[in-house]
Amino acid sequence: MNTKPASLIKWHKGGFKNPMARARGLGSAHDGVHHWIIQRVTAIASIPLTFWLAWSIIGLVHADYAAATTWLAQPCNAILMLLTMVTFVWHAILGCQVVIEDYLHSEWFKIVKLIGMKVVLTALGVAGVFAVLKVAL
Amino acid sequence: MAGNTNISETSERPLSPHLQIYKWQITMAMSIMHRATGVALTFGLFILVWWLLAMASGPEAYDLFRKCVSHPVGVFVAMGLSFCMFYHLCTGIRHLFLDSGKFFKIPEIYASGYTALVCAIALTASFWLAIVF
Numbered sequence: 001m002n003t004k005p006a007s008l009i010k011w012h013k014g015g016f017k018n019p020m021a022r023a024r025g026l027g028s029a030h031d032g033v034h035h036w037i038i039q040r041v042t043a044i045a046s047i048p049l050t051f052w053l054a055w056s057i058i059g060l061v062h063a064d065y066a067a068a069t070t071w072l073a074q075p076c077n078a079i080l081m082l083l084t085m086v087t088f089v090w091h092a093i094l095g096c097q098v099v100i101e102d103y104l105h106s107e108w109f110k111i112v113k114l115i116g117m118k119v120v121l122t123a124l125g126v127a128g129v130f131a132v133l134k135v136a137l
Numbered sequence: 138m139a140g141n142t143n144i145s146e147t148s149e150r151p152l153s154p155h156l157q158i159y160k161w162q163i164t165m166a167m168s169i170m171h172r173a174t175g176v177a178l179t180f181g182l183f184i185l186v187w188w189l190l191a192m193a194s195g196p197e198a199y200d201l202f203r204k205c206v207s208h209p210v211g212v213f214v215a216m217g218l219s220f221c222m223f224y225h226l227c228t229g230i231r232h233l234f235l236d237s238g239k240f241f242k243i244p245e246i247y248a249s250g251y252t253a254l255v256c257a258i259a260l261t262a263s264f265w266l267a268i269v270f
Contacts, residue, residue: 040236043229050226054219054260058267065199069192081189092179099172121179124186131189 035094042091049084069135078136082129089125093118163250171228174221181218216265223260227253 056077060068071077096117104110159165184206191202205211231253234240240249 043233050222054264061268065196072192088182092182095175096179099176124182128186128189131193134193
């Protein structure tokens with residue numbers, strides 16, 4: 001018998017989950033934790049990338065085609081832009097997924113929108129990555 | 138989550154109070170705005186990729202892109218998106234603190250909310266001052 005008050009029992013230490021369930025790290029939805037963690041990881045990665053992108057845009061406002069492509073062709077800028085594309089698109093897919101799941105209640109329409117959103121944003125990310133590589137390589 | 142959502146839609150039992158019942162307060166407004174700016178930024182990604190594709194396509198495509206973003210409508214959209222970006226950044230950092238269990242006392246959650254809002258406005262203003270000057 002556990003004598004602790006219910007408010008002090010930690011779900012990750014107490015008896016609510018068996019050891020195998022805890023090791024798998026899955027909740028009742030079976031994949032929610034992974035989604036939640038990746039959303040936070042991409043969010044943290046986005047913090048420096050956002051500042052870098054804002055800083056770069058300030059520097060490129062008056063740049064013509066030659067100056068802009070020279071800037072993007074530099075390895076450091078190309079790598080950071082590729083990381084930005086992957087991180088932002090990944091974070092956007094996870095965020096839009098939650099918004100669609102929360103606000104669309106028709107099951108078939110929700111599935112169509114979820115797949116459509118992921119297809120379009122993946123294509124967008126691939127287009128962005130291709131453009132960076134074409135300029136930089 | 139899935140499958141039986143239409144039970145609550147069709148049955149006669151009372152539902153929990155919905156949006157229109159609640160008084161507007163900064164906590165809910167900021168949370169809703171965080172989502173709205175996130176969706177807006179997803180559309181903003183299309184402009185970012187347009188910029189990259191214009192660089193990959195050649196000088197004519199790049200000039201067209203520059204013409205569009207320097208048009209008053211383009212500048213207006215860019216201003217809106219830049220605020221969305223800094224707002225989502227600041228409230229996103231606040232959400233990371235909330236996720237780790239910080240700022241849950243009422244005065245803290247209000248103070249952190251106003252701090253994030255002020256930081257977002259300050260960052261947007263500095264961004265545009267740096268562009269203009």
